[in-house]
Amino acid sequence: MTRPDLLRVEGVTKTYPGVVANSDVSFAISQGEIHALLGENGAGKSTLVKMIYGLVKPDQGRMTLRGASYAPVEPRAARASGVAMVFQHFSLFEALNVAENVALGMENPPPMKELASRIRAVSQEYGLPLDPARMVGDLSAGERQRVEIIRCLLQDPKLLIMDEPTSVLTPQEVDILFKTLRQLAAEGTAILYISHKLEEIRALCDEATILRRGKVVATCTPRERSAREMAELMVGATLTPPARAGGNKGVVALEVADLSVASPIPFGTSLKNVSFRVAKGEVLGIAGVAGNGQDELLLALSGEVKAARDAVRIDGAGIGDTDPTTRRKLGLVAAPEERLGHAAAPDMSLVENALLSGAVRQNLTRNGFIDWPATERFAAAIVADFDVRTPGTQVAARALSGGNLQKFVVGRELSQSPSVIVINQPTWGVDAAAAASIRQAILDRAAGGAAVVVISQDLDELLEIADSFAALNEGRLTTPRPVAGLTVDEIGLMMGGAHGMEVAHHGH
Amino acid sequence: MIRLEKRPSPSRFWQGATPVLAVVLTMIAGGLMFAALGKNPFDAIRTIFWDPLFHPQFASYSRPQLLVKAAPLILIAIGLSLGFRAGIWNIGAEGQYIMGALLGAGVGLAFYPADLWFIFPLMVVAGAFGGWVWAMIPAILRTRFNTNEILVSLLMVYIAENILSSMSLGLLRNPEGGGFPGSRNLSQYPAASNPEMIAGTGMHWGVIAALMAVIAAYVLLQRHILGFHIKLAGQAPRAARYAGVNPTGLVLLCMGISGALAGLAGLFEVAGPAGRISIDFNVGYGFTAIIVAFLGRLNPIGILLAGLLMALTYIGGELAQFMLGLPAAAIQAFQGMLLFFLLAVDLLSNYRIRLGYKKEAI
Known part of the structure; x- marks a missing residue:
């Protein structure tokens, strides 16, 4: 025809x-x-x-x-x-x-x-x-x-x-x-x-x-x-799926229990009784359709939104009501989804943006005074390790393409030898080769003993790197389940099924 | 057709060149205005910018005035610039200046006529405290009740002006002043005065404080994590929260610093050049400092230069009123043009102008 x-x-x-x-x-x-x-x-x-x-x-x-x-x-x-x-x-x-x-x-x-x-x-x-x-x-x-x-x-x-x-x-x-x-x-x-x-x-x-x-x-x-x-x-190349070390998991590093916070975002989704545990070396994948509480969960874990003290624990210590600096000191790093304006300041250079979240764990200040040479070395190391394509580290963040800035932001967090990692949309907007290297870097940190929470809307990505899987649906988190043996249908139901939307097809 | 195109990174050349361009454009537009008023524009511009420093007859009087006028402007503008960088808009420096002067002078006068070494240092502390308290009111209202600090700090100026009138007529009135409003003259009370240190230079403690503020602000913004957080909060508030900046703390800090510096400026003025509290003690330094802060691109070194330039237009403007009979309003319009052109050409550091038709509509 x-x-x-x-x-x-x-x-x-x-x-x-x-x-x-x-x-x-x-x-x-x-x-x-x-x-x-x-x-x-x-x-x-x-x-x-x-x-x-x-x-x-x-x-x-x-x-x-x-x-x-x-x-x-x-x-x-x-x-x-x-x-x-x-x-x-x-x-x-x-x-x-x-x-x-x-x-x-x-x-x-x-x-x-x-x-x-x-x-x-x-x-x-x-x-x-x-x-x-x-x-x-x-x-x-x-x-x-x-x-x-x-x-x-x-x-x-x-x-x-x-x-x-x-x-x-x-x-x-x-x-x-x-x-x-x-x-x-x-x-x-x-x-x-x-x-x-x-x-x-x-x-x-x-x-x-x-x-x-x-x-x-x-x-x-x-x-x-x-x-x-x-x-x-x-x-245009042969793809190699990320390699992962076999999983003997350690003790629980991050524990979230009955976490409820009101959304600070207009028309946002409040979190309702979210509970999960991530052990050292474990990757928890959190799926969900956009706008079901992903941003709020990241804010509550990073410390930008405060919750009850015992709703979030690192190594058993309640930190739910502490600020981002305290959490960074304890080894928690977070990479928000929105790169420009949240994870990075658009008009500041990459060096300044490296300082933005790296100051605490990289010891980039002494009595509050900034060690600019050390900060520059830190920025240059991120650029080199994560293949950030940029003319230099003095370039404004907004001048980088979305994918390159994403590599910089994720690289900045992963380079701080973290013990707990929370990332929202780690490979959003980056090309397949770079996405593969970011996923590999996440798995390497997990193999090194970090507890990792990956929030993503890319199911394939989650199934590839996560050990356990849960879904956010209208601010509620399903009970995490091991990835092995999950079917796409089950995942779909965890994500809220058809959200009550009926199929109403008439036979034409 | 003219259109604007955003630069990928801010242009360093234009960041430095825009203030100069703004001054040149102000001279041209101001010259046209003076010409329209029937004055020779070249004479007027020369009288404003050149004569105060180099006129054989007037310079000996007006040259020291340069530092006397520039010091409070710089001191206040430095404080304001920190808040402005963080997106915290303290418009009420004039009121904080008044309250610093009132409290500082009040402490000094309370000791009259004792001659103790600590009176002047204590007045300095009291002056800073007075300004700080006055700035804390809008700051706390903002952090507690989310009021707008622009409006509240501005309205606090009018309250301060009324307190000033009441004080110069009542509590602080000179008991030996024959019933005239106004306090004792502090310049005639050595333990509480802020004298000219070297005759004929205009140098007093306020000038030293202004220079120290410039250096401290420069170090803070370039080298200290607090300065970095101030810049971050202004440029990307959400990134600042992510970096761990506490927005409430930042509002209190920035309002507090700007209030304390404005209070200091008031104290040095009342104990030095002005000499006493009077109903018309405040002459608008707190408002002009806003222009100075922006003219200096919120940069400490820029503010130093802008403060001197603004002081020059003040002194030159007075000279032009007196020599050429220009109306005071024309001088104010001239100063307004300076801010107008500065903000207008400021666009060039982040955008470039392209001539020609749009290629595509997005």
């Missing part, structure tokens, strides 16, 4: 100062096709779809939509041509309800009552039940994504672009989403699906275009390739 091409991209090139984001990229999507755009972080996927959605203008090359030349100057023009996009990061107002949020994204919104009934109709038709009157602040991440999808569907798109849609979903929610996408494709809507999750792509997509360093390196039919083959095309 040959279907007519809906969108053709021919020889598109986009250069930013110092980086070629896309170089001579060509591919085509036909009507009703689910087309995967596959590549590592920084491979140029985002730039490419931004050009299709009218956010960025290509330097060279051309695009055609249904045979006609297509060069959207802004997203509005793209939407008018039938191209819609669901972003990875939602643009929703938490204090408004679903219908109001949808109306804000429309050119000429109909009256609220009519819009609400249209939302209901579309959500029923595509198996995405959603109450238009509910406040977005109260919705789960999966339901928020539905708001974004329904906002797109109301425009009756010919091409729907989805950027990493499953990063915020549980496995069960992913199933519901895939059903919807297949139904849309069957009705003739083309879907451009961006991801780096290979199994999903094999399950869902008809065709895949693989990008590496801004170039198309392969096109393939995902069902006919193994995930490993595609991964190697994507990375």
